[in-house]
Amino acid sequence: MIEFINLKSQYQKMQKEILEATDRVFSNASFIGGKDIELLEQNLSNFCGAKYAIACSSGTDALLLSLMALDIKAGDEIITSAFSFYATAEVIALLGATPVFVDINDDDYNINASKIEEKITPKTKAIIPVSLFGQTADLDAINQIAQKYSLIVIEDAAQSFGAMYKNKRSCSLTDLATTSFFPAKPLGCYGDGGAVFTNHESLATKIRSLLNHGQTQRYKHKYIGLNARLDTIQAAILNIKLKYFQNEINTRQDIAQIYTQRLATKTKTPVTKDDRLSVYAQYCVRVSHREKLQEALLKQGVPTAVHYPIALFAQEAFSHLKINKNDYPVTNAVCAEILSLPFSPYLSVEDQNKVITEFSKAIS
Ligand SMILES: *Cc1c(COP(=O)(O)O)cnc(C)c1O
DSSP states (O other), rough: OSSSHHHHHHHHHHHHHHHHHHHHHHHHHHHSSHHHHHHHHHHHHHHOOOOOEEEOOOOOHHHHHHHHHOOTTTTTTEEESSSSSSSSHHHHTTTTTTTEEEBBBBTTBBGGGGGGGGGTTTTTEEEEBBBBGOOOOOHHHHHHHHHHHOOEEEOOOOOTTTOOOTEEEEEEESSSEEEEEOOTTSOSSSOOOOEESSHHHHHHHHHHTTTOOOOOOOEOOOOOOOOOOOOOHHHHHHHHHHHHHHHHHHHHHHHHHHHHHHHHHTSBBBOTTTEEEOOEEEEEEEOSSHHHHHHOOOTTTTOOBBBBBSSSGGGGGGGOOOGGGGOHHHHHOOOOOOOOEETTTTHHHHHHHHHHHHHHHHHH
């Protein structure tokens, strides 16, 4: 069976350095905070160009902390994409606010910026564009709308750390941005992890406090917060992985290009806009008869995945919102047809050839 994301090969390459780094953390018996976390935050900030990088416990908590820092509460509305991982909308509802979903583009699967304005009401507080599958949304257009209506923009960059938009990095382009270090993301750790990015000092200070029980000094608590710290061990691992990350991003381009060259006549391959560079968190194609195709591929040892089969508004947890699914024709079509192929910077030439051969057979 081909590895869907080949994290085993990645570990083999970095094993010596990772074992040294983790052994140092174990030997120092300093598991929370410390130099590794500080160094990671510096490295993340240097990499993406955001002034402040704040490490935290997951991509979900990074989103939650961002909304908490803005005092989002019951009655507020937050505009976001109808097509994302559940967490994007979950955190909005967790704070009692209402997610307001916008349909997506048919090419890059990101929020359709031209449909945002019609959803803005006096209750709207923020927009969360998701930079899906490793490609940023149209952030200039979204920032412009936000400015016009005095809204905050939070880029959900869980899948796009390292991506570029007009020669700038994802995570540096909006009031706030969040990413995830879940193992399967472009920059993954060895468990759960995440980070928040901002250029605003006051938001950075508040988020730092919120992720540590709202503490401002030892045993002095200004806010109702969370325990949402990143483990030191994960920071030590990420500091190693970051050294290889730009090379991995380059390899991702090469592997994606080969897929696209050889599959474009057989299926709809990913569209990367001219002013963007994708980190291909997923390499997605569009197919009909998806389940039959997946079964046939699996029989040949080619695993596939579906990101995502169900639109956010169609989730049971949001049924009380009584959203009309007919308002989301593109999301509905994409949910039915999208298919992720095995992809990582460690996909071997032989494995990629096999995916292409078997996919081509199965689709005809
Ligand atoms: C993975 C993901 C999240 C959540 O990140 P976790 O680290 O798993 O909590 C949020 N949004 C998107 C778009 C994601 O892909």
